[in-house]
Amino acid sequence: MVFSDWRQEPTTSDALQMAGWTRQGTIPWIKPASRPRKGGFKQSAEFITWGVKGTLDNNRDIYLPGHFTASQPRKDRVHITQKPLEIMQQLVRICPEDGVVLDPFTGSGSTGVAALLEGRRFVGVELSPHYADIAEQRLRAELTQDDFALAGPEA
Numbered sequence: 287m288v289f290s291d292w293r294q295e296p297t298t299s300d301a302l303q304m305a306g307w308t309r310q311g312t313i314p315w316i317k318p319a320s321r322p323r324k325g326g327f328k329q330s331a332e333f334i335t336w337g338v339k340g341t342l343d344n345n346r347d348i349y350l351p352g353h354f355t356a357s358q359p360r361k362d363r364v365h366i367t368q369k370p371l372e373i374m375q376q377l378v379r380i381c382p383e384d385g386v387v388l389d390p391f392t393g394s395g396s397t398g399v400a401a402l403l404e405g406r407r408f409v410g411v412e413l414s415p416h417y418a419d420i421a422e423q424r425l426r427a428e429l430t431q432d433d434f435a436l437a438g439p440e441a
């Protein structure tokens with residue numbers, strides 16, 4: 287799954303397919319709190335382009351939303367493009383329960399927090415040491431004593 291706005295969505299969709307993924311659709315995320323646009327239509331949506339390697343496993347008993355309406359976090363926001371947890375928690379459910387969620391652009395770690403809340407394992411990559419620290423703190427706050435015991439004493 288890749289988030290983009292209207293400018294990057296066509297390229298994102300092409301890149302996904304050129305990388306060998308089978309595109310499954312584009313999920314609009316409507317942001318009610320977006321700014322008005324003088325002289326034109328308000329740009330109040332982002333788009334989540336999603337695809338699978340091979341074919342979609344349609345034997346799983348899950349039914350996920352086709353669109354989202356949510357504002358970006360305001361209170362306690364620590365990253366300029368921080369994603370709402372209520373959206374991320376739905377998105378990570380596409381990963382099988384015994385699978386691993388990967389976010390190669392982790393930022394403040396919202397995908398990882400959502401993955402842990404939904405019982406999935408998580409691997410994150412973040413270029414900025416500042417945001418990597420924030421993500422680590424947010425992830426550690428979600429871990430239970432049992433998770434630390436499983437990961438061993440160095441966790």
Ligand SMILES: C[S@@+](CC[C@H](N)C(=O)[O-])C[C@H]1O[C@@H](n2cnc3c(N)ncnc32)[C@H](O)[C@@H]1O
Pocket residue numbers: 365367368369390391392393394395396397411412413414417
């Ligand atoms: C759109 S933000 C992610 C925000 C995140 N979803 C959240 O809720 O906080 C993208 C992040 O990718 C990081 N980034 C950019 N290029 C990267 C790279 N080549 N490798 C790893 N991280 C990268 C940026 O530092 C930025 O924090």
